[in-house]
Amino acid sequence: MSDQTPDKPGSPGGPGSPDSTDKMPENVPAPTGEVGQVGVRQGMFGVSGTGDTSGYGGLVSAVTFPAPAQRPFGGWFDEVADALETATRAAGLEHALGDVVIHRGEITFHVRREDIGAVARVLRDDPALRFEFCSSVSGVHYPDDTGRELHVVYHLGSMTWNRRIRVEVTAPDSDPHVPTVSDTYPAADWHERETWDMFGIVFDGHPALTRILMPDDWPGHPQRKDYPLGGIPVEYKGGTVPPPDQRRSYN
Amino acid sequence: MSTDQDMYAGASETTEGRVFTVTGQDWDAISEGLAEEAEERVVVNMGPQHPSTHGVLRLILELEGETVTDARCGIGYLHTGIEKNMEFRTWTQGVTFCTRMDYLSPFYNEATYVLGVERLLDIEDDVPEKAQVMRVLLMELNRLSSHLVAIATGGMEIGALTVMTVGFRERELVLDLFELITGLRMNHAFIRPGGVAQDLPVGALEEIRSFIALMKKRLPEYASLCNANPIFKARLEGVGHLDLEGCTALGLTGPVLRSTGYPWDLRKTQPYCGYEDYEFDVQTWDTADAYGRFRVRLAEMWESLRIVEQAADRLAGLEGAPVMVADKKIGWPSQLSIGSDGMGNSLDHIKHIMGESMEALIHHFKLVTEGFRVPAGQAYVPVESPRGELGAHVVSDGGTRPFRAHFRDPSFHNLQATSVMSEGGQVADVIVAIASIDPVMGGVDR
Numbered sequence: 001m002s003d004q005t006p007d008k009p010g011s012p013g014g015p016g017s018p019d020s021t022d023k024m025p026e027n028v029p030a031p032t033g034e035v036g037q038v039g040v041r042q043g044m045f046g047v048s049g050t051g052d053t054s055g056y057g058g059l060v061s062a063v064t065f066p067a068p069a070q071r072p073f074g075g076w077f078d079e080v081a082d083a084l085e086t087a088t089r090a091a092g093l094e095h096a097l098g099d100v101v102i103h104r105g106e107i108t109f110h111v112r113r114e115d116i117g118a119v120a121r122v123l124r125d126d127p128a129l130r131f132e133f134c135s136s137v138s139g140v141h142y143p144d145d146t147g148r149e150l151h152v153v154y155h156l157g158s159m160t161w162n163r164r165i166r167v168e169v170t171a172p173d174s175d176p177h178v179p180t181v182s183d184t185y186p187a188a189d190w191h192e193r194e195t196w197d198m199f200g201i202v203f204d205g206h207p208a209l210t211r212i213l214m215p216d217d218w219p220g221h222p223q224r225k226d227y228p229l230g231g232i233p234v235e236y237k238g239g240t241v242p243p244p245d246q247r248r249s250y251n
Numbered sequence: 252m253s254t255d256q257d258m259y260a261g262a263s264e265t266t267e268g269r270v271f272t273v274t275g276q277d278w279d280a281i282s283e284g285l286a287e288e289a290e291e292r293v294v295v296n297m298g299p300q301h302p303s304t305h306g307v308l309r310l311i312l313e314l315e316g317e318t319v320t321d322a323r324c325g326i327g328y329l330h331t332g333i334e335k336n337m338e339f340r341t342w343t344q345g346v347t348f349c350t351r352m353d354y355l356s357p358f359y360n361e362a363t364y365v366l367g368v369e370r371l372l373d374i375e376d377d378v379p380e381k382a383q384v385m386r387v388l389l390m391e392l393n394r395l396s397s398h399l400v401a402i403a404t405g406g407m408e409i410g411a412l413t414v415m416t417v418g419f420r421e422r423e424l425v426l427d428l429f430e431l432i433t434g435l436r437m438n439h440a441f442i443r444p445g446g447v448a449q450d451l452p453v454g455a456l457e458e459i460r461s462f463i464a465l466m467k468k469r470l471p472e473y474a475s476l477c478n479a480n481p482i483f484k485a486r487l488e489g490v491g492h493l494d495l496e497g498c499t500a501l502g503l504t505g506p507v508l509r510s511t512g513y514p515w516d517l518r519k520t521q522p523y524c525g526y527e528d529y530e531f532d533v534q535t536w537d538t539a540d541a542y543g544r545f546r547v548r549l550a551e552m553w554e555s556l557r558i559v560e561q562a563a564d565r566l567a568g569l570e571g572a573p574v575m576v577a578d579k580k581i582g583w584p585s586q587l588s589i590g591s592d593g594m595g596n597s598l599d600h601i602k603h604i605m606g607e608s609m610e611a612l613i614h615h616f617k618l619v620t621e622g623f624r625v626p627a628g629q630a631y632v633p634v635e636s637p638r639g640e641l642g643a644h645v646v647s648d649g650g651t652r653p654f655r656a657h658f659r660d661p662s663f664h665n666l667q668a669t670s671v672m673s674e675g676g677q678v679a680d681v682i683v684a685i686a687s688i689d690p691v692m693g694g695v696d697r
């Protein structure tokens with residue numbers, strides 16, 4: 001149903017249309033694998049195995065996220081990227097910065113996870129950056145993004161420059177550790193606790209990483225994609241309504 | 252009532268010391284019990300069910316006499332998993348969920364989510380002007396009703412019951428307008444990706460105008476009741492102090508930040524929904540305390556009235572203009588009308604899809620069953636809610652449902668300032684400090 005044309009090469013095409021498989025040039029996974037294909041969508045109704053009698057079961061389309069941008073980024077994006085590169089190099093963090101993604105007018109810096117604490121300090125304190133406002137920290141779970149299933153997304157704002165950026169780090173499911181930024185942004189405290197609570201990401205160095213929304217003795221981390229969902233018992237000839245992630249639905 | 256008769260009000264010994272459980276009216280048990288102990292330090296667990304904690308907020312206070320030495324919040328009692336739920340509904344249905352988060356400012360929840368979805372769809376410039384003006388109108392009316400509740404409940408918590416009654420009296424008028432325009436007093440799900448759900452009903456503009464006229468008479472009542480009231484000032488002045496450095500370090504936004512004198516307002520600094528076209532001023536105060544926050548809210552209500560007035564004037568010239576994006580693959584198809592059997596799809600629309608246009612029928616069917624697909628990516632479009640920066644981090648994997656929606660709720664964020672605002676003060680001032688943040692637990696816990 002999506003016939004919109006991509007605004008520029010490298011941006012995702014209409015992932016929904018049946019013909020937008022990974023053959024189309026705009027859907028070719030990003031070369032570095034940094035923000036490339038993170039999965040494959042099959043069929044149309046979220047059903048696997050038998051049960052899909054719709055005739056759409058053979059559809060295969062790649063799930064691709066916006067690819068890394070190339071210089072020049074345009075506008076103030078270049079200034080921030082330059083300042084960040086200079087400042088991280090001065091702080092001895094040569095390899096901290098990864099890809100830069102620009103999508104829909106928002107810029108995302110991918111940062112190596114072991115450096116996020118130091119990079120946050122640079123982002124806040126460097127006079128050319130001055131991202132003094134950590135607006136939110138949130139997690140995203142991409143179960144198909146092998147080796148980097150867990151993403152932590154920081155939304156930073158600069159009141160001095162009136163700018164906004166997004167910083168993203170990834171961690172594998174097998175080692176869900178990310179350094180804390182709460183020593184730089186004290187208010188990231190609760191956001192990191194929430195991300196731990198919901199995704200099981202451990203923020204090393206956090207002063208008191210405990211559950212915040214779920215009860216203290218709750219098992220599991222509810223917003224992970226593999227968290228089991230409950231069905232609804234229906235008393236009609238033993239029938240049950242399956243959990244929402246196993247129902248027939250568009251995907 | 253003696254403690255051995257009340258099963259809920261007993262005393263027991265633990266390794267941490269003696270524990271008293273009281274539920275009100277039986278405070279004598281504590282004071283008698285404490286008289287025997289030599290210890291001055293008492294840990295009070297206030298809430299989660301307590302009328303003056305603004306909902307189900309739990310406060311853990313460490314006291315020495317009347318002085319609070321440590322204050323911590325316990326939250327999560329109203330967690331309903333809205334973000335997770337949204338992952339199993341279409342993009343349009345997501346509005347129905349997120350409107351329920353911060354129940355005092357539903358339009359802001361909807362707006363920030365919808366703006367994020369529209370950015371991912373790349374239709375930000377295609378949303379019709381009338382839809383944007385209606386969003387602004389509803390959001391500013393909502394700011395009025397939310398600030399009225401903030402002032403009303405804040406007054407109630409310090410014993411000013413008249414402030415409470417007049418505050419809710421005026422809020423009722425705003426809710427009547429919401430009911431007229433959206434059909435519901437709360438949880439509207441009215442702002443939709445691509446526009447708003449419906450056009451303005453007949454007679455709405457006249458109602459809004461008479462409301463504005465009435466509010467211009469009523470708002471000064473708050474000023475004359477509170478602004479120079481010695482009891483009100485004695486309770487609020489210098490309480491919950493947090494200066495600009497503190498606010499910036501903790502990332503506080505909204506009236507708390509503006510009460511330090513810093514005019515940071517996203518409607519001015521990073522405009523959305525066409526806020527750059529309206530004339531209004533960012534209100535600040537310079538005392539950085541609970542009284543300053545009260546004055547900021549009071550002044551902001553006047554500014555909201557100004558914006559509502561301008562929006563109503565613009566709407567008068569936009570009669571019959573579309574309120575939903577023209578793209579038939581995104582714009583919700585239904586045109587509701589009131590029939591003899593209640594509200595439902597308008598007969599004209601039924602006639603159109605059933606008898607005239609097969610494409611319209613297909614679009615209707617596809618949108619209602621499948622929804623629309625949103626290109627993969629992530630967006631964050633914050634709005635200035637009555638409590639500060641409210642933003643939705645919307646992630647799509649190209650499917651018909653949100654891959655992840657995370658809300659940065661200002662109450663959640665600002666509540667972290669409870670400790671610095673209330674430690675070193677008196678127990679009674681904790682209530683005032685928290686009321687001045689104006690947290691709404693539905694938004695905090697989501």
